[in-house]
Amino acid sequence: MNWLLVSVITVLTVALFKEVNCLVLTEIEGPSLVVIEDENVDSIPMNCHFKVEEESNSLVVKWTKDNKVVFQYIKGHGANVIPEFRGEVKSLSSDPNDEESGILLLNPTIETSGTYKCNIQTDKKTISMDKELHIIDIQNYTHTLQHKRIQNETHLECEIANVYPKPTLAIQTFNGEQIQIIASDVNLLDDGKYQASAIAVIRTEDDSTDEYQCVSMFNGLSFNLTTNIISGSMSFRRPEWSHLLLTVLIALVTYEKFSY
Numbered sequence: 001m002n003w004l005l006v007s008v009i010t011v012l013t014v015a016l017f018k019e020v021n022c023l024v025l026t027e028i029e030g031p032s033l034v035v036i037e038d039e040n041v042d043s044i045p046m047n048c049h050f051k052v053e054e055e056s057n058s059l060v061v062k063w064t065k066d067n068k069v070v071f072q073y074i075k076g077h078g079a080n081v082i083p084e085f086r087g088e089v090k091s092l093s094s095d096p097n098d099e100e101s102g103i104l105l106l107n108p109t110i111e112t113s114g115t116y117k118c119n120i121q122t123d124k125k126t127i128s129m130d131k132e133l134h135i136i137d138i139q140n141y142t143h144t145l146q147h148k149r150i151q152n153e154t155h156l157e158c159e160i161a162n163v164y165p166k167p168t169l170a171i172q173t174f175n176g177e178q179i180q181i182i183a184s185d186v187n188l189l190d191d192g193k194y195q196a197s198a199i200a201v202i203r204t205e206d207d208s209t210d211e212y213q214c215v216s217m218f219n220g221l222s223f224n225l226t227t228n229i230i231s232g233s234m235s236f237r238r239p240e241w242s243h244l245l246l247t248v249l250i251a252l253v254t255y256e257k258f259s260y
Contacts, residue, residue: 167186
């Protein structure tokens with residue numbers, strides 16, 4: 001009796017395992033982060049790797065971006081881009097009956113950022129997988145760090161413009177020690193990019209040379225921008241002192257000339 005019960009359970013387990021695993025979605029192949037530095041940006045491939053372990057009467061591969069359908073393949077009917085997204089998306093394969101049915105994201109812009117989902121459906125099972133695609137656009141960006149010495153304090157002002165997504169600014173010493181930000185501002189520009197600024201103040205006891213950095217970060221992404229500045233003795237940096245030195249030199253030359 002026990003032998004019969006074990007046999008029945010084994011058969012049911014194998015049948016259930018086979019049913020559950022008739023469709024396997026392994027990965028979405030494609031980048032998670034793309035940096036746009038100029039107009040020469042390549043199209044972005046996104047490929048959905050899956051296996052249909054059993055013969056199926058139907059197969060639908062559907063791609064969505066932020067829950068909006070952009071592309072679908074239907075077995076027996078081929079692949080089609082949803083009309084709204086033509087010019088932005090096309091099939092990765094030149095064969096319209098290719099069941100792999102990856103997509104190619106054309107002319108990437110900041111609008112290409114989003115959550116892409118590959119949805120696979122047979123007559124027995126449906127399975128899906130998400131992939132986040134982040135676009136960082138730094139075309140024509142500017143990134144500056146300026147300083148001003150006021151008595152025994154150094155005032156540091158960082159500004160970045162024409163970047164996407166929204167940046168977070170940090171001002172620090174060259175060794176990575178964070179300097180407290182006392183004021184900051186972020187503005188959304190008309191083209192969807194951002195401009196941001198931050199001001200920090202550090203106490204300086206003497207005129208020794210120090211190097212500071214402004215680091216612009218993007219929502220925890222593994223990419224940042226850094227600009228440096230050296231702040232030291234202001235004696236020969238401030239315009240008024242330069243003008244005074246020039247005046248003294250001219251006076252000395254004039255004196256030497258007329259003394260003979």
